[in-house]
Each structure stands twice: as C-alpha cells, then as structure tokens.
Amino acid sequence: MPPARQHRARRRADMSLLGGIRPPIAVLSALLLSLAAVTALVLGPAGDTSLPKAVQTSQQHFAEDGAIALRASIDESVTDLDRAAGLFSAGDPVSGDTVLDKLGNTYQKWMGTAVIEIRSGKLVAARGETVPLTSLDRSTLGAEGGLAPRMVRLENGEVRLLSFALLSWPGRPQLLLVASNSLKFPGISLGQFRAIAVVDRSGAILSSDGIPEPEQVLTELQRKEVAASTKQLKSFAKQASAQAGRQPLSTKEPGSGGYLGVSGSLLGGTWLSDRSVAGYATLSSPQPGESTTATALGLTVVAMVKVAEDPTRSTSSVFWLVAAGALLVIGGIAVAVLLGTVQRPLIRLFLESRRLTRGDLDRPVSVPGYGEARRIGTALERLRRQLLGEPAEDTGPAPAGRGLRRVGTRALLAVSAVLLLAWSVPLLLVLNRADGTVVVPQQLVNDQRERTDTLTDRVRRALNEGEADLQSVASLIGDRTTPAEMTKVLDRTLNQHLRYQSLYVVDASGHVVARVGDKPREAGPKPAEADPLRLLGQGGTKPIVAGTAEIPGRDGSAVVGEFRIDFLNSMLKRPGLGVVRVVDDHGQIIAGNTGYLAFQSLPSERLQDLVLAAGQKVGKSAHPAGVLYREGGVQIAAAAPFVGGGPAKKLGWTVVSWQPADRLAIPEYDVQHRTVLAGLLGAAAAVACLGWMHIVVARPLRALADQAEALADGDRRTVLFPRNHDEVGAVTRALEVLRQYLQGQRRDRPTGRRRAPDTAHEQHVRN
Structure with missing residues (x-):
C-alpha cells in the first residue's frame, strides 16, 4: 500500500477512537462512579432532624402573614383618613365635631381622633383616647413628607402611630385631622405557645402579643418561663432587625420566590425540651419595586413559637452506603458485560477487516461468538476464502448460529439495562416510601389552622372595609344633588380603592342615576331592602359580591359597589x-x-x-x-x-x-425524595448511555451484518457507505475495499501473501 494510503488508513483508525463504542461505555462508567459517590456522601447525610425544616419554614410564612396584615392595616387606615378628609374638604364647611362623629360612625379602627387648627395649635375636637399632640411639630407639616405617619412612644412605654390629613375650606382656617392607633396586629390568630412582635430598625420591640405579663402568672416556674420567653423574643428581635437591611433575594433559597420582602427563620435556645423557633418578615409592598406608607416605617414582624423536639428522631446513612456499594457492584457487572460482549468483539472485527484489506489472507478470520459480530466475522471469513480463489460451492451461506450465538447486540444492551434498572427501579418505586411511616409534626397542623384563621379574618375585614367605604361615600353624596357631582365622588373612590369593579348610585326603584367603572351587572333589589353585603350571580360563571349603603335623606337611594373577585383571589x-x-x-x-x-x-x-x-x-x-x-x-x-x-x-x-x-x-419525605432522585439519576444514566450505544453501534452493526452477508453471498453491485468514522464505519470501509477487489476494480488484488502489519498502531487498538 502506498505511504499516502497508509496515512489515510491510520487517520481513519484514529478517528474511530473518537466515537463508536468506547465513549458511551467510558461515560457510563464515570456516571456510575459519580452517582455512587453522590449517593454515599451527598444524599445520605441528613443532618439534625430533631426539628424538621418544615416547622422553621412555617414560622417564616406565619411572620409573612403578620407583615401583610399589618402593612394592609396601616395603608388602609392612612388611605381612609386621606379620602375622608378629601371628601369633607370638597363639600361645604362643617365643624370638627361633625367630622369626627361621621368618621367614628363609619370606621371603628382608630383608638383616638382629633382636629386641631394648624396655625394656632388649638384643639378643635377630640374623640376616643387622648391623642399625643405634644410631640407634634406643626412647623414641619407644610414641608415635603410633613403629613407622613409617624410613631410616638407614650409615657407608659406603648407606641402609637399617628396619621394626618388636611381639612381646608376657602376662607376658613386650615385644620389638621389626626388619628392615633396602636401597632397591634389585626385579626392574627396566635393559637397556643406563640408570641408575635413588631420591631423597629434598631431591634426595639414596639408592640408584642402572646406573652403574658409577669403578674398574670401564678407559679414560680411560670414566671421563669415568661422571663425566658421575653428574653428569647428580644434576642430574636435583634437578629431580625440585623437581617432586615439585606436584599430580599439573599435571604431566600434560589427559585423559592414568594414574599417580596426580607423574611426568614431563626432558631433559639431550649426550655424544658422545647426549642424556640421564630420567623421574621419586613413590611413589603404587594407589588415589586413599589413603596407604601407602611413600608417606609421600617418595621419588621417577628413570630416566635415553642416546639417540642424529638431527640430520638434521626436518619441513618447505612442505607445510602449499602445503595452506593450495590451500585458499584451492579454497575461493574454491567460495564464488564458491555466490554466483553460488545466492545471487544467489535474491535476484533475492526482489526480483522483491516488485516484483510492489507492482503493478509493466510490466517482465518477470528469470528466472535455472538450476534451481529459473529455474522460479520463469518462473512469476512467467507470473503477471505473467496479472495484466495476457493471453489464457489465452498463459499456459500454459513449456517445460522444456535442458542446464545444468536443473541444480538440489542439483547446484550437490554441485559445491561436490566442490571442497571434493577438498582434504579426499587429506589424510584419501592424503597423508603414515607406515606405509611411519616410523622407529621403537630405544629404544622396548628400552623395550617391558625394561618387559615388569620386569612379568613383578612378577607372578612377587607369586605367590611369596603362596606365602610360605601357608607362614607353615601354620607357625603347626600349633599350632592346632580349626577355629575355624584360621579365625581364615585370616580375618586374608585381610583383610590382597587377592590371595586364598579360603583353606582341607584334611586328607590333601582334605576341607576350615576356610575363609574364597569357596567352594573346587578342593580336590584331595591336599596332599602338589600343587605349591606350580598352574593349574586348564582347559576352563572362569575360570582358577584355587592355592597349597598343607603344615602341619608334620599328616600331609599343608595350607593352600590361591586367587588372584584380578583381582589378576593389576590388576598x-x-x-x-x-x-x-x-x-x-x-x-x-x-x-x-x-x-x-x-x-x-x-x-x-x-x-x-x-x-x-x-x-x-x-x-x-x-x-x-x-x-x-x-x-x-x-x-x-x-x-x-x-x-x-x-x-x-x-x-x-x-x-x-x-x-x-x-x-x-x-x-421522612426528604429521605423519600432523595431516594427517588438517586433512582432517577441512575435510570437517566442507563437510558442515556445505553441509548447512545444503541444509536451509534447496535443499529449500524445490524445493518452492516445484512450488507456483509449479502456481499459474501455474491452481491458485488451494492456499494457500502460508512455513516460514521468509528469502528462500524471502519469495518464498512474494509468491506467496500474487499467488494472492489472481488469486482476486479482494483489492480493491486490481494495475492494471499502476508504483508507486514502496522504493528504499533494495531497493538494500540487491540489494547
């Protein structure tokens, strides 16, 4: 063979090593070794399981619920005060007592209200508890942000949140409407053994609930427990305030999403086998990138609960060590099957076919013992005899193999797949199932109940707030006589509150006088006969929640507001x-x-x-x-x-x-999930690598066996084209060379004289 041809043949042989049978087996071996290491070292160790992670996460969600409720309460209070002041200012001048009386009849949310004259500081009217006006700097009210709510600490240590709104009429002194409220949580269901607190930026507790006062307990042990709980809550408050300045995404696991603000969980000390667990959450806007009045206060909610630990609850790593060892054994057997029954016969065919193309026809072809490799080897032996000029009757089709000799490459791959899946399938479907043995902490059931109760109160309060807004609007519309004036008030209310999809005024007969928003879907029944809140739309596809407030002095006319169902869904x-x-x-x-x-x-x-x-x-x-x-x-x-x-x-x-x-x-579920993950990884490795071998080796080898037998049977016209530069492609090229020799298209027909082989390269391929 000329040197150039030898170089091309050597190059093709080198290229065959880049693909073919060796890479998938090598990758499968590496994946199985890696999976065994991951199973033993990563999936096995579970750490301390005496306090499940779900309990800590539940406390975080509880604090988030409290932060949402507190933020909504503060923002709603400020909005209601501003809207009421705006509606009063848009009408005829009224006295401060009238303003506070109407405000108190409509809303019962403030602990104290007052009206003062801004210029002189004179107290015009007051209701409820005394509003701490001495801490108010009237000179800053006209500056930017001067009407922003502020917190004031009373002499008894309690904190009040003051909200402000302006009352102004042409030709009359400007008045300031002040409302005072505590930072207590509205409608939070604490259950037993739980405390909740509001913390400022410095970590100081502004208000708390759930820990009894020392004088309310009877025994010395109870007093010690209250003292320990108070100390632990203060410690949690300091830790939470330190975390509050971080970016929200840095406090959560990647991809967890959920709450927009900073939130997390904290572990505290133990008291009589009970461990203190806390969740914290900063007040956050409901929409990303936005800021509200409440979020500007820099408050953080901390919720603490005592949970009984189970020191005997632990998970063993023995199972994972055994699983990793079993994978090494089963994987070793599967790889050995592939090496011995698929790779070695194919490489032997590759070497034998090259020997024949170089003219070495003296030795018989070493025929593999199984499947397509045996069929191709038998065909090569027949072609060798034909090249030596033996009689045609001695070169007919070889008899088909019997028994195991008929096993093909696909069957050998299936055997390897069964071995690997024998390790993966039990992990996926059988082992470490938790449904029958799982111990769900009672605290999770309690948290589900209390959080649902809190959410119920949030929905109820939102509907009550909406009805109160309608009552306020109805009392102010009573002085408006034209539909244009009514529409102006309705439009302002609709823009300030997103809970309504439509607002309209109906007369005593149910006829719509003025409206804004969507078209009214249900105007009846007559306003005087309607409940304040009612559910409509039964039998349809969309519920309608309608609120009705009768307009005083209008003979049965009323303001009707239809709530958005999406508003309820969002809560x-x-x-x-x-x-x-x-x-x-x-x-x-x-x-x-x-x-x-x-x-x-x-x-x-x-x-x-x-x-x-x-x-x-x-x-x-x-x-x-x-x-x-x-x-x-x-x-x-x-x-x-x-x-x-x-x-x-x-x-x-x-x-x-x-x-x-x-x-x-x-x-228990963590162990189950890790077990399923190990099984999925094992099944994926087996399917990927064995499927790879089926595509690049088994299918081409089966087609090549048919072509080789057809060539040995006398088909000299079908050209054999290699599809890939691998072992199967190299054998295909060798058969094409032999076909051309037999067809008489090559002048350098083999003569049976053994030529010197490329010893170094062939030895490398054999190894």
Missing part, C-alpha cells in the same frame, strides 16, 4: 398554605388562589365535612378546625368560618385550605 395567595378556597354558606366555591370553577363543590368529602365541622358553634361562636388525613397521600387541611363583627359575618363564608404533606420539608 388568598399565601406561600406555604397550599390550595385555598372561599366557600359560601352552601359549600360552593366563590374564590381561590388557583384555578377553580365558580359555584362548584369542594373536591373531597373530607374537605366538605371539615367545613361543616368548622361552622359548628362551640359556645357563642365557631372556631377554626385543622386535621391531618390520608386520602391520596397524607394531607393537611384547615377551615375557618367568618367570625367577628361587621356585615361580612352574615355572608356565612368559610375559608378552607389544604396541601399534601410530601411537599413539606419533613425528614
């Missing part, structure tokens, strides 16, 4: 609470945090029974209910009906939430 979006639904007094779905069909029943009888159980009155009122049940897996569910005052209570609605326990960071 139900709480991380870590699962699926949330609001159902009416008939158990039909009204709103939800995920997709739902309106006026449909709950998806489970267990949930329907839970709603009925929560609605049963114990004493004078109903109470929230939380349960743990097994139906399609372990589920945590809770339901809380509307309780408390206001017109929303008459609706008889209930908020119900549920979530599967396997989504929580409970040790």
Whole structure:
C-alpha cells in the first residue's frame, strides 16, 4: 500500500477512537462512579432532624402573614383618613365635631381622633383616647413628607402611630385631622405557645402579643418561663432587625420566590425540651419595586413559637452506603458485560477487516461468538476464502448460529439495562416510601389552622372595609344633588380603592342615576331592602359580591359597589398554605388562589365535612378546625368560618385550605425524595448511555451484518457507505475495499501473501 494510503488508513483508525463504542461505555462508567459517590456522601447525610425544616419554614410564612396584615392595616387606615378628609374638604364647611362623629360612625379602627387648627395649635375636637399632640411639630407639616405617619412612644412605654390629613375650606382656617392607633396586629390568630412582635430598625420591640405579663402568672416556674420567653423574643428581635437591611433575594433559597420582602427563620435556645423557633418578615409592598406608607416605617414582624423536639428522631446513612456499594457492584457487572460482549468483539472485527484489506489472507478470520459480530466475522471469513480463489460451492451461506450465538447486540444492551434498572427501579418505586411511616409534626397542623384563621379574618375585614367605604361615600353624596357631582365622588373612590369593579348610585326603584367603572351587572333589589353585603350571580360563571349603603335623606337611594373577585383571589395567595378556597354558606366555591370553577363543590368529602365541622358553634361562636388525613397521600387541611363583627359575618363564608404533606420539608419525605432522585439519576444514566450505544453501534452493526452477508453471498453491485468514522464505519470501509477487489476494480488484488502489519498502531487498538 502506498505511504499516502497508509496515512489515510491510520487517520481513519484514529478517528474511530473518537466515537463508536468506547465513549458511551467510558461515560457510563464515570456516571456510575459519580452517582455512587453522590449517593454515599451527598444524599445520605441528613443532618439534625430533631426539628424538621418544615416547622422553621412555617414560622417564616406565619411572620409573612403578620407583615401583610399589618402593612394592609396601616395603608388602609392612612388611605381612609386621606379620602375622608378629601371628601369633607370638597363639600361645604362643617365643624370638627361633625367630622369626627361621621368618621367614628363609619370606621371603628382608630383608638383616638382629633382636629386641631394648624396655625394656632388649638384643639378643635377630640374623640376616643387622648391623642399625643405634644410631640407634634406643626412647623414641619407644610414641608415635603410633613403629613407622613409617624410613631410616638407614650409615657407608659406603648407606641402609637399617628396619621394626618388636611381639612381646608376657602376662607376658613386650615385644620389638621389626626388619628392615633396602636401597632397591634389585626385579626392574627396566635393559637397556643406563640408570641408575635413588631420591631423597629434598631431591634426595639414596639408592640408584642402572646406573652403574658409577669403578674398574670401564678407559679414560680411560670414566671421563669415568661422571663425566658421575653428574653428569647428580644434576642430574636435583634437578629431580625440585623437581617432586615439585606436584599430580599439573599435571604431566600434560589427559585423559592414568594414574599417580596426580607423574611426568614431563626432558631433559639431550649426550655424544658422545647426549642424556640421564630420567623421574621419586613413590611413589603404587594407589588415589586413599589413603596407604601407602611413600608417606609421600617418595621419588621417577628413570630416566635415553642416546639417540642424529638431527640430520638434521626436518619441513618447505612442505607445510602449499602445503595452506593450495590451500585458499584451492579454497575461493574454491567460495564464488564458491555466490554466483553460488545466492545471487544467489535474491535476484533475492526482489526480483522483491516488485516484483510492489507492482503493478509493466510490466517482465518477470528469470528466472535455472538450476534451481529459473529455474522460479520463469518462473512469476512467467507470473503477471505473467496479472495484466495476457493471453489464457489465452498463459499456459500454459513449456517445460522444456535442458542446464545444468536443473541444480538440489542439483547446484550437490554441485559445491561436490566442490571442497571434493577438498582434504579426499587429506589424510584419501592424503597423508603414515607406515606405509611411519616410523622407529621403537630405544629404544622396548628400552623395550617391558625394561618387559615388569620386569612379568613383578612378577607372578612377587607369586605367590611369596603362596606365602610360605601357608607362614607353615601354620607357625603347626600349633599350632592346632580349626577355629575355624584360621579365625581364615585370616580375618586374608585381610583383610590382597587377592590371595586364598579360603583353606582341607584334611586328607590333601582334605576341607576350615576356610575363609574364597569357596567352594573346587578342593580336590584331595591336599596332599602338589600343587605349591606350580598352574593349574586348564582347559576352563572362569575360570582358577584355587592355592597349597598343607603344615602341619608334620599328616600331609599343608595350607593352600590361591586367587588372584584380578583381582589378576593389576590388576598388568598399565601406561600406555604397550599390550595385555598372561599366557600359560601352552601359549600360552593366563590374564590381561590388557583384555578377553580365558580359555584362548584369542594373536591373531597373530607374537605366538605371539615367545613361543616368548622361552622359548628362551640359556645357563642365557631372556631377554626385543622386535621391531618390520608386520602391520596397524607394531607393537611384547615377551615375557618367568618367570625367577628361587621356585615361580612352574615355572608356565612368559610375559608378552607389544604396541601399534601410530601411537599413539606419533613425528614421522612426528604429521605423519600432523595431516594427517588438517586433512582432517577441512575435510570437517566442507563437510558442515556445505553441509548447512545444503541444509536451509534447496535443499529449500524445490524445493518452492516445484512450488507456483509449479502456481499459474501455474491452481491458485488451494492456499494457500502460508512455513516460514521468509528469502528462500524471502519469495518464498512474494509468491506467496500474487499467488494472492489472481488469486482476486479482494483489492480493491486490481494495475492494471499502476508504483508507486514502496522504493528504499533494495531497493538494500540487491540489494547
């Protein structure tokens, strides 16, 4: 063979080593070794499981709920005060007593209100507790941000939040409307053994709830426990204030999303086998990048609870060590099968075919013992004999192999796949199943119940606030006589409150006099006969919540506001609470945090029974209910009906939430998830590498076996084209060379004389 041809042949042989059978086997070996190491060293160790991570995360979500409720309460209070002052200023001048009387009749949210004359500082009117006006600097009221709410500490140590609004009429002294309120949480359900506090930027506690006063306890042990809880809460407050200045994304795990502000959990000390756990959350705007009045105050909410630890609760690494060892053994057997039954026969064919193309026809072809490699080897031997000029009757088709000799490459790959899947499938489907053995901490059930109760109160208060706004608008519209003036008041209210989709004024007969927003969907019944809040739209596809406030002195005319259902849905979006639904007094779905069909029943009888159980009155009122049940897996569910005052209570609605326990960071489920992950990784490695070998080796080898047998049977016209530069492609090129020799197209026909092989390269390929 000329030197140039030898160089090209050597180059093709080198290229075959870049693809073909060796890379997938090498990659499979590396993946199995890596997976064994990951199984033993990464997936196995679980750390301290005496206090599940889910309990800590639940406290973080509890603090986030408190921060949302406090932020909404402060912003709503400021907005209501500004809107009321604006409506008063837009009408005829009234006295300070009239302003405070109407304000008190409409809203019952402030602890004290006052009206002062800005220029002289004279107190014009006051209601409720004494407003701390001595701390007010009247010279700053006209400056930018002068009317921003501010916190004032009283002599007894309590903190009050002062909100301001201007009352101005042409030709009369400008007045300042001041409202005072505490920083207590509205409607937070604490349950047992929980405390919650509001913390400022320096870590000082501005208000707290849940820890009894020392004089309220009886025994010495209780006094020590109260002192320890107070000390621990102060420590948590300092830690939370230090975290409050960080970026929100830096306090959460990547991809967790959820709360827009800074939030997290903290671990404290132990007291009588109970560990203190806290969650913290800064007040955050409901929309990214925005700022509200409440968020500018720099407040942080800290929620602390005592949880009983289980020191005997631990996970062992023995299972993972055994699994890693089993993978090494099974993987070694699978790789050995591939090396011995697929790779070595294919490389032997590659070397034998090259020997024949170089003219070495003296030695018989070493024929592999199985499958397509055996068929190709038999065809090469027949072609060698034909090149030596043996009689045609001695070169006919070789008899088909029997037994194991008929096993093909695909069957050998299937054997390797069965070996590897024998390790992966039990991990995926059988081992470490947690549904039958999981121990769900009672604290998680309690948190689900208390958070659902808090959310129920938030929805009820939002509806009551909306009805109060309508009452305020109705009292001010009473002095407007033309539809244009009414429309102006309605438009201002609609722009200030996004809870309404339409606002309109109807007369005694139900005829719409003035309106803004969407077209009224339900104007009746007559205003004088309507409930303050009512649910409409039954039998349709969209619920309608309408509020009605009668206009004083208008003979049955009223202001009607239709609430946005999306407004209710947005309040139900709480991380870590699962699926949330609001159902009416008939158990039909009204709103939800995920997709739902309106006026449909709950998806489970267990949930329907839970709603009925929560609605049963114990004493004078109903109470929230939380349960743990097994139906399609372990589920945590809770339901809380509307309780408390206001017109929303008459609706008889209930908020119900549920979530599967396997989504929580409970040790048993963590082990199950890690087991499934190991099985998935093992199955993925097997499918990827064996599928790779099937595509680049098994299928081309099967096609080549048919072509080789056809060539040995006498087909000299079919040209053999190699598809890839690998071992199969090299054998294909060798067969094409032999075909051309047999067809008489080559002048340098092999003569049977053995030529010197490329010893160094062939030795490398053999190895």
